[in-house]
Amino acid sequence: MHDIKFIKNKPEIFDRLQKKRNEKVKSSEILEIYNKYLSHINKIQELQKIRNNESKKIGLISKIESKTKIDLLKKNVGNLKKKISDLNFLADKEYSNLTRILSLVPNLLDEKTPFGESDLDNKKIKEFGEKNEFSFQPLDHVVIGEKLGLLDYTSAAKLSGSRFSVLKSELALLSRALMNYMLDKHTKQNGYKEIKVPELVLKECLYGTGQLPKFKDDLFETREGLWLIPTAEVSLTNLCREEILNYKNLPLRYTSFTNCFRSEAGSAGVDTKGLIREHQFGKVELVSITKPESSMNELDRMIECVESILKDLNLHYRVMELCSSDVGFSSSYTLDFEVWMPGQSKFREVSSCSNCKDFQSRRMKMRTKNNETGKIIYPHTLNGSGLAIGRIIVAILENFQEKNGEVNIPKVLWDYMGGTKKLLNLKD
């Protein structure tokens, strides 16, 4: 949510940065509604002041004055009440109009975010490792998994239809190993606090992080009005919704493994089979809540935490700076991590790290009191995948496959795999 006073004071910046996103909103229409609202509010407060004074007067003189005189006073206040409630009705109308519009306006882009018209304009800022050499034609993860008898899409379709997976035996274990390894890394080495959170949340949470009201169609809603989270960012960030956080405790760093649920409404026909794009997938998430001035440093730190995992796994990846058309609704500046997938001959996103600045904290009324100034301020929120389990499984299957169809497990996972170092082809 935007600070209306910012729009009022710096309309040209607001308009320029929204235009950079290709958004149509104009500060002028927003301010017009806001000014109408203010004029009602001013009148209301004036009348309320009179009402309060008159009521106090009645209380004071009620024991001395005659009944008729008091009744007259009461009648006058009664008239005021009617005017006040009429004006309140008008003010409420303008206010809900204002919030309805503002709730659909995306975050202001950071000046660092490059301009671009599609994901083709994203800028590569870093690359680590290099493409594996294969003496044979590397296979896609679905083929590898099915050949090994560890991925079962017939069963998945029987249970839940398309965009679901059934993982078996060592592959199910690999999924669990990755979760444990990543959580251990983030809690023991990277300073994050592990939290186990609900995966069904109230709509207020989704409003707070920015998925609602605009992206309703991407989410699953239950009959009871609870919503399945599309990412643990929702649950973790909303832990601090409507809180005044202790300034001294910042930054807060949370990590959690959850299942994530996405309807994938807009991606019909794309990646319909496999672990790349599923309705349900596991992900370890990182969330940081920081003082405003240190959020960009925190993003750098978060990136290192994500990189530490990719390096451990020995994966070839690149870091992309998202351009203006590709940065998400709530984010101001985003970096994506893409891992090379030889079976598909392309880089695929496995993590996205965003600085949402005070956009989410304003939406969810998360605040903190600056000790030095005594002012109430909005902290900055950041989130990053650390990482998406399904896509990392794809990366492992495709990058470490051998000619006979077997797959080597990265060394850091051996202990987590109970000593299993390789996915064996037991069929042949």
Place this chain on the structure above:
RNA sequence: GGAGAGAUGGCAGAGCGGUUGAAUGCACUGGUCUUGAAAACCAGCAUAGUUUCACGACUAUCCAGGGUUCGAAUCCCUGUCUCUCCGCCA
């Protein structure tokens, strides 16, 4: 799901329908004292909004939404949540 109790400032916890935005304690901030710290003492300390160059003034808020009243933290209704007891259940 049934029966009862409750929801007040960062936390704990008072509060007769009329200067109660709200006692008190803790926490927090500043000061005195101390080599430093602790302790003690003194002072400050809710949030949102309007208005003002500023000091300030004003308005709203005691879970949420309605209602009664000239006036509600205080009375009434509805909802949400929490706790205790019973039932059911991973």
